[in-house]
Amino acid sequence: MSKRILVLLIITILSLLTSLLITLLLGVKAPTSIRDLGKYYVANTIQDTASPEAVTAIVWDYRGLDTIYETTVLYMAIVGGLAISTISRKVQLKTRIGLTGITRTATRIIVLLIATIAFAITLHGHLTPGGGFPGGSAMAITAMLIVPVYTLQSLLERGVTSTRLVAARGLALTAIGLVAILPVLRGLEAVTNQKFYPSHIAGMLISGSLWFYNFFEFLAVASGFAAVALYLSIPEELYREELRGGG
Amino acid sequence: MIVTLIVIAIALLLSLIFVYLAITEKDLLKAVVFSAGQSICYAILLHAMATPDIVMTYLAVSVGLYSALIVFVISKTERYEV
Numbered sequence: 001m002s003k004r005i006l007v008l009l010i011i012t013i014l015s016l017l018t019s020l021l022i023t024l025l026l027g028v029k030a031p032t033s034i035r036d037l038g039k040y041y042v043a044n045t046i047q048d049t050a051s052p053e054a055v056t057a058i059v060w061d062y063r064g065l066d067t068i069y070e071t072t073v074l075y076m077a078i079v080g081g082l083a084i085s086t087i088s089r090k091v092q093l094k095t096r097i098g099l100t101g102i103t104r105t106a107t108r109i110i111v112l113l114i115a116t117i118a119f120a121i122t123l124h125g126h127l128t129p130g131g132g133f134p135g136g137s138a139m140a141i142t143a144m145l146i147v148p149v150y151t152l153q154s155l156l157e158r159g160v161t162s163t164r165l166v167a168a169r170g171l172a173l174t175a176i177g178l179v180a181i182l183p184v185l186r187g188l189e190a191v192t193n194q195k196f197y198p199s200h201i202a203g204m205l206i207s208g209s210l211w212f213y214n215f216f217e218f219l220a221v222a223s224g225f226a227a228v229a230l231y232l233s234i235p236e237e238l239y240r241e242e243l244r245g246g247g
Numbered sequence: 248m249i250v251t252l253i254v255i256a257i258a259l260l261l262s263l264i265f266v267y268l269a270i271t272e273k274d275l276l277k278a279v280v281f282s283a284g285q286s287i288c289y290a291i292l293l294h295a296m297a298t299p300d301i302v303m304t305y306l307a308v309s310v311g312l313y314s315a316l317i318v319f320v321i322s323k324t325e326r327y328e329v
Contacts, residue, residue, distance in 0.1 A: 004271050007267070007271075008267050008268070010263060011263065011267060012260065012263065012264060015260065015263055016260065019256070030252075032250075055300040056300075083255050095268050121303060129299035129300045129302075129303060130300065131300070133304055134300075134303035134304040134307050137304065137307035137312055138303075138307045138309070138311070138312075140317070141307065141311040142313060144311070144312070144315035144316075144319075211278065219317060225312055228316065229315070229316070231318040232316060232320060232323075233319055233322075235322075235323075236323040236324075
């Protein structure tokens with residue numbers, strides 16, 4: 001038996017023993033009652049935000065400013081990564097042929113399915129679990145599938161570059177900021193929801209600003225992570241050529 | 248209630264094993280797969296604790312995006328840890 005497996009066995013047995021001892025000696029029990037703060041959200045979310053989904057309501061309404069700043073932090077991280085991995089001249093890759101026809105067809109079907117689910121998660125974010133961030137990150141997985149299967153070059157030839165995707169993210173972020181600031185023009189607080197935005201559009205529940213936030217966050221996250229996938233998939237040789245000043 | 252606790256316990260134990268394997272693995276691509284396994288265990292754990300919102304984000308980010316990004320990064324360096 002190798003040393004690695006032996007250590008693993010010891011760790012597993014020790015953690016099992018510790019948890020059993022703690023459970024038997026201290027009698028730790030999971031709480032069965034809801035705290036007062038939780039009760040407030042359960043009782044009042046539907047009146048305050050017109051959304052039956054308390055989590056989305058907390059993320060984009062009660063604690064809306066926090067989420068806007070979090071989105072900005074992620075944006076800065078992606079822009080920072082882009083700044084490090086930018087190549088001054090146009091990227092021209094030798095490999096144009098991706099994977100085989102079977103993989104391409106399978107990827108096409110899978111990408112369509114993932115995109116459908118991502119849109120469903122986002123557009124129903126104010127009704128069911130989910131929202132802009134999960135939907136956007138599910139959507140970004142399509143980019144990570146397309147890059148190895150269809151090659152980076154085929155994407156670049158269609159005009160999909162990481163700079164443009166980051167610009168798209170910037171636009172989506174601006175839209176989020178506008179949704180947050182628009183109520184100020186009417187003399188209301190920033191990130192106001194129900195006093196400014198309608199709860200229904202054409203008879204469909206959109207829960208005021210929550211739907212807009214979810215949708216723009218979806219665009220921002222999807223384009224941001226797709227940009228990361230694109231600039232990380234530029235081969236290392238190109239950077240070495242760039243450092244040497246040749247090419 | 249007892250079923251939930253057992254599911255949580257098994258998921259935690261499995262995640263511990265996956266973490267150990269991921270840390271000690273010399274082949275980085277295999278380490279990514281172990282790390283994704285740990286993420287799946289955590290997703291099961293979060294679902295057992297009734298947090299579907301977190302499960303959705305966690306699955307998409309830690310199993311999909313994170314693993315794919317690390318594979319891209321490994322393609323820029325060497326596959327085996329010396």
